[in-house]
Amino acid sequence: MKSTTMRLILGLDAPTSGEVLVNGKRYTTFLTPMREVGALLDAGAVHGGRSARDHLLCLARTNGIGPRRVTELLERVGLDGVARKHVGGFSLGMKQRLGIAAALLGDPGVLIFDEPVNGLDPDGVRWIRDLVRSLATQGRTILLSSHLMSEMALTADRIVIVSRGKLIAEATVEELTARHPSLEDAYLALTASSAGHRAGRP
Incomplete structure (x- = not known):
């Protein structure tokens, strides 16, 4: 459901x-959507025969973004050393x-990340955080989705x-952890309660 929600936002x-x-x-x-919203939904959805630099250059050109921005971002994400290598040989973390x-290409004010720490080692997870x-x-x-409640406790504000396709809670991390020992406990309690309520309905 979370991925579907993100796909709905992006049309x-x-x-x-x-x-x-x-x-x-x-x-x-939006005429230049990457300047409004940046999204990472599926890191594997990249043409494996292109280099990392060429992949970003193609995206940049469709939104009127210059090559200097591509160079800046390759350095920022730590891929400048492999910028000309084919993406097909990248690990999931590199993708x-x-x-x-x-x-980040269009320097947007809204960002959507679906499970961004997938495939990353502990250093990569901390970098994302x-x-x-x-x-x-x-x-x-x-807007960041994750099944890792411990990571959300360290990253998110709300x-x-x-x-089961229903919104069952929207609160700050502090509000949820004030009523439960941890964010994970809050998640388990709320989802169990939701499932039990649905199962008990006539």
Whole structure:
């Protein structure tokens, strides 16, 4: 459901009713969408025969972004040393870093990351955590999905919990952990309660 929600925001899927707006507009109406919203949904969805640099250059050109920005981001995500190598030979963690670089290309105010720490070693996980915090302090809005509650406790300000396609909680990390020993305990208790309630309905 979380991935579907993100796809709805980006206009990749159509809602059965209602609409999803970003800053009051549908994503598909933005002339240069990468300058408005940056997204990482599937790090593996990259042409394996292209180099990391060429992949980013292609995306940049479609949104009027110059090559200097590509160079800056390859350095920022730690891929400058392999920028001319084919993405097909990258590890999942390297592809995650490339996907993050792509999301940041347009310097957008809104960022959407679906499981961004997948495939990353502990150093990479910490790097993502620090990056997300840094971007948030710049005033950006970041929607980040993860099954790792311990990581969310260290990264997020507000938590949205979805279970069986239903929104069951929206609160700050502090509010949830004030009622439960940990964010993970809060998640388990709330999802179990939701499942039990649904099972008990006539």
